[in-house]
Amino acid sequence: MTKDEELQALREENRILKRLVAELLPLKEHLAQANVRGRLHDSLTKLSREDRILVTLWYWKELPVAEIAVIMGKTEAAIRKRLSRAQQRLKELMHESLDP
Secondary structure (H helix, E strand, C coil): CCHHHHHHHHHHHHHHHHHHHHHHHHHHHHHHHHHHHHHHHHHHHCCCHHHHHHHHHHHHCCCCHHHHHHHHCCCHHHHHHHHHHHHHHHHHHHHHHHCC
16 A cells, blocks of 8 residues: 555545544433433432422423412422522432432
8 A cells, every 4th residue: 555545544534533423422412411311300309399399390490489489388488498408409419320
């Protein structure tokens, strides 16, 4: 194989590797996101039922504290405090899920 042929083969190999990386990178990101979603789901199930409802109303339904207070029959101050504690607990559970 001549030097030009070797160089051409290396360039072709480089193009193939770049294309492969470009195709696999979204898969890696998707798997990483799926892993986070799975850990989040597992962590949410470990919260109390009331905290799960609160977190769901706040993050997924994006309801304001005032509406959540009405729904849950609590004061706004109580909802803010409970939400703060639920967020902290969820954060701790997510970190625990990273430890082997």
